[in-house]
Amino acid sequence: MATEVGPTSVKAPASGGAPIHHAPKGVGEDNRIATQGRWAAWLLAPTIVALSVVIVYPIITAIVMSFQKDAGVDASGFFVEGGPAGFSNYVNWIFQQCPAPGGGTVDCPPGTLGAQFWSATGTTFFFTIVTVTLETVLGFWMAVIMARAFRGRSLVRAAVLVPWAIPTAVTAKLWLFIFAFEGIGNKLFNTSVLWTGSEWPARWAVIIADVWKTTPFMALLILAGLQMIPAEVYEAAKVDGASAWQRFRMITLPLVKPALMVAILFRTLDALRMFDLPYILTGGANNTTTLSILVINQIRQGFNAAAALSTITFIIIFLVAFIFVRFLGANVVEQQTGAGKGKK
Amino acid sequence: MKTRNFLLPVATAGILAITLSACGGGGGGTTGGNDAASQGLDGRGPITYVQGKDNSNVVRPLIEKWNAAHPNEKVTFKEQTDQADQQHDDLVQHFQAKDPGYDVASVDVVWTAEFAAKGWLQPLKDKMALDTSALLKPTVEAASYKGTLFAAPESSDGGILYYRKDLVPTPPKTWDEMMSMCSVAKAHNIGCYSGQFKKYEGLTVNASEAINSAGGAVLDKDGKPSLNTPEAKAGLENLAKAYADGSIPKEAITFQEEESRQAFQDGKLLFLRNWPYVYNLATTEGSSKVKNVLGMTALPGKAGPGASSLGGHSAGISVYSKNKATAVDFLKFLTTEETQKFFATQGSLAPVIGKLYDDKDLVAKLPYLPVLKTSIENAVPRPVTPYYPAVTKAIQENAYSAIKGEKTVDAALSDMQKSIESASAGQ
Numbered sequence: 001m002a003t004e005v006g007p008t009s010v011k012a013p014a015s016g017g018a019p020i021h022h023a024p025k026g027v028g029e030d031n032r033i034a035t036q037g038r039w040a041a042w043l044l045a046p047t048i049v050a051l052s053v054v055i056v057y058p059i060i061t062a063i064v065m066s067f068q069k070d071a072g073v074d075a076s077g078f079f080v081e082g083g084p085a086g087f088s089n090y091v092n093w094i095f096q097q098c099p100a101p102g103g104g105t106v107d108c109p110p111g112t113l114g115a116q117f118w119s120a121t122g123t124t125f126f127f128t129i130v131t132v133t134l135e136t137v138l139g140f141w142m143a144v145i146m147a148r149a150f151r152g153r154s155l156v157r158a159a160v161l162v163p164w165a166i167p168t169a170v171t172a173k174l175w176l177f178i179f180a181f182e183g184i185g186n187k188l189f190n191t192s193v194l195w196t197g198s199e200w201p202a203r204w205a206v207i208i209a210d211v212w213k214t215t216p217f218m219a220l221l222i223l224a225g226l227q228m229i230p231a232e233v234y235e236a237a238k239v240d241g242a243s244a245w246q247r248f249r250m251i252t253l254p255l256v257k258p259a260l261m262v263a264i265l266f267r268t269l270d271a272l273r274m275f276d277l278p279y280i281l282t283g284g285a286n287n288t289t290t291l292s293i294l295v296i297n298q299i300r301q302g303f304n305a306a307a308a309l310s311t312i313t314f315i316i317i318f319l320v321a322f323i324f325v326r327f328l329g330a331n332v333v334e335q336q337t338g339a340g341k342g343k344k
Numbered sequence: 345m346k347t348r349n350f351l352l353p354v355a356t357a358g359i360l361a362i363t364l365s366a367c368g369g370g371g372g373g374t375t376g377g378n379d380a381a382s383q384g385l386d387g388r389g390p391i392t393y394v395q396g397k398d399n400s401n402v403v404r405p406l407i408e409k410w411n412a413a414h415p416n417e418k419v420t421f422k423e424q425t426d427q428a429d430q431q432h433d434d435l436v437q438h439f440q441a442k443d444p445g446y447d448v449a450s451v452d453v454v455w456t457a458e459f460a461a462k463g464w465l466q467p468l469k470d471k472m473a474l475d476t477s478a479l480l481k482p483t484v485e486a487a488s489y490k491g492t493l494f495a496a497p498e499s500s501d502g503g504i505l506y507y508r509k510d511l512v513p514t515p516p517k518t519w520d521e522m523m524s525m526c527s528v529a530k531a532h533n534i535g536c537y538s539g540q541f542k543k544y545e546g547l548t549v550n551a552s553e554a555i556n557s558a559g560g561a562v563l564d565k566d567g568k569p570s571l572n573t574p575e576a577k578a579g580l581e582n583l584a585k586a587y588a589d590g591s592i593p594k595e596a597i598t599f600q601e602e603e604s605r606q607a608f609q610d611g612k613l614l615f616l617r618n619w620p621y622v623y624n625l626a627t628t629e630g631s632s633k634v635k636n637v638l639g640m641t642a643l644p645g646k647a648g649p650g651a652s653s654l655g656g657h658s659a660g661i662s663v664y665s666k667n668k669a670t671a672v673d674f675l676k677f678l679t680t681e682e683t684q685k686f687f688a689t690q691g692s693l694a695p696v697i698g699k700l701y702d703d704k705d706l707v708a709k710l711p712y713l714p715v716l717k718t719s720i721e722n723a724v725p726r727p728v729t730p731y732y733p734a735v736t737k738a739i740q741e742n743a744y745s746a747i748k749g750e751k752t753v754d755a756a757l758s759d760m761q762k763s764i765e766s767a768s769a770g771q
Contacts, residue, residue, distance in 0.1 A: 111760055182610075192595075
């Protein structure tokens with residue numbers, strides 16, 4: 001937990017920073033530091049402007065929009081602007097309250113998007129947990145194989161990347177053909193499963209396609225972590241008589257953990273936004289509607305409620321990322337310094 | 345000191361971002377169209393025509409022809425993707441930005457009401473009026489909103505019932521007749537009937553057809569949902585019953601147009617509801633097993649031909665166009681007999697002019713035209729409502745459950761009714 005972050009950040013001022021700052025008390029030195037600071041700020045400014053334009057601005061706009069009502073049709077049949085909405089868009093999603101014909105709200109009837117919010121949230125987390133678990137296990141296994149030296153290793157590494165290189169929409173189409181009723185999936189196993197037409201098969205169809213596609217990504221990230229472990233460590237362990245399992249548990253796992261946590265974090269955030277696969281495979285039918293699909297469907301019906309929903313989605317993903325970084329020690333930024341220190 | 349120096353550029357950046365977002369804040373406005381609708385009516389000059397992917401190369405030759413005749417009012421073709429959803433979103437974005445560069449746009453029949461209600465389409469009345477007397481009535485209705493024409497019907501489409509001539513010598517006229525013929529299918533060990541029942545737009549088409557053919561309606565004349573009726577119930581129940589007793593094979597709930605066509609072509613179905621494009625493929629593709637036994641007839645209804653859902657596109661003029669006089673001329677050009685004939689021969693697009701369906705040369709080339717005419721004449725536009733995206737979702741969600749038997753037909757219809765009511769109760 002905190003031990004990962006602690007040493008590096010606490011050490012920094014004590015070891016490196018402090019002496020240089022305060023030892024030479026010359027006026028010129030002070031000035032130079034000030035100039036450097038100003039320079040740094042100006043050099044950073046373009047990046048900050050760019051980030052503001054592409055990140056801060058859309059987020060603020062989305063939040064502003066989410067407090068506006070969607071346009072509705074007036075008596076003459078034309079759309080008029082909705083005006084301020086307060087929290088009604090958020091209430092629509094979280095408490096599943098939809099506008100009632102006579103004014104006020106009712107429980108969202110099945111068939112409205114509002115009625116699908118919690119099931120979509122559940123589906124999204126279900127997919128995330130199952131796919132990331134499977135991908136981590138399979139990815140680890142693939143990485144361990146690829147890390148060994150054998151003939152044709154580079155070929156295997158390249159081949160493994162193929163599913164990852166195919167655009168997701170194309171992957172989804174491929175699997176749609178495989179999972180069709182007359183498709184090769186049913187032919188091969190001589191079954192007649194309605195893969196995209198019933199609840200559990202539809203879910204497994206999405207999971208299988210996703211695992212097929214993104215395991216290579218996991219494998220490569222983990223492979224990068226494995227290769228940073230020096231061979232001498234293993235040799236030493238062997239000399240000391242550690243079994244293969246012990247070497248894996250006591251050396252590989254702890255040393256690969258930083259890379260592994262980053263890989264899991266990336267995949268989790270990615271999976272929480274899953275859209276193309278279920279959208280193309282099932283159209284969101286049979287309980288495969290994820291939050292992203294719900295957002296896209298809502299955009300067609302009204303931007304402002306969609307803005308509220310994407311803000312909610314943003315907060316959910318943000319919280320998950322926060323939990324990862326804060327409590328599970330996924331350390332994206334300082335990973336390199338940490339690893340470097342570990343080597344020394 | 346140091347912090348202040350550092351903060352200055354950051355603050356500049358922050359202010360810039362806030363200014364930007366303030367500019368964007370007003371973007372949601374939708375009523376600006378009404379002033380724009382009275383401007384540029386006499387404007388002449390170059391215009392742009394926006395349409396989805398021109399797969400069979402129909403639009404370019406037409407535009408070349410127009411440009412040769414109108415050197416000062418040239419039309420530029422802006423081609424969108426071939427995905428209907430993306431075309432819709434692209435149009436919405438450009439209309440919202442009041443882009444004067446999208447002068448004439450090809451609008452799917454189901455988007456017309458939404459775009460018209462947003463004030464994005466130029467009403468085609470007074471100076472801008474079009475003569476629609478020669479056009480098929482359902483196509484004109486589908487291009488109108490609240491009694492005003494908002495777009496020029498450009499191409500049409502209707503459902504056709506394909507059947508196996510070798511197995512059923514006389515095609516069924518009503519749904520009940522068709523169901524009684526399912527014993528034939530059973531005897532030959534094939535599926536009886538299929539349409540498109542995957543949860544997507546095609547399901548809306550099929551479910552509304554079932555409801556309309558049984559004498560019901562999704563929306564009444566005032567645009568209010570009217571699904572709690574015995575007719576609507578009878579319609580949806582037809583589908584649910586047929587699925588439950590196996591007349592509609594169970595895999596049909598995964599079918600879109602192509603899957604259902606494939607099943608029929610492989611000889612696995614007795615009856616298929618699909619669009620006219622199937623004719624060409626089913627009679628020419630080498631793998632087709634129904635090449636010589638393909639029959640076509642109107643969709644079965646309650647006592648006669650059923651009510652097909654109407655497909656097709658209309659051409660609308662953006663209220664933000666600066667050259668509307670040219671645009672209207674271009675719409676008239678699109679609906680001339682000559683252009684419509686070209687659409688039919690070159691692109692297999694169903695004409696909007698009734699007369700052309702009896703044209704001998706055309707019928708020789710496209711033998712399904714007489715059947716299609718009956719289909720379109722009896723067609724009912726899919727619910728004409730500015731809330732179409734919500735309405736179609738409500739239909740899909742509930743019809744899917746009802747057909748699969750997860751919900752009773754009564755419950756599905758009542759949920760549909762409530763969902764549509766809620767969608768239009770926004771104000």
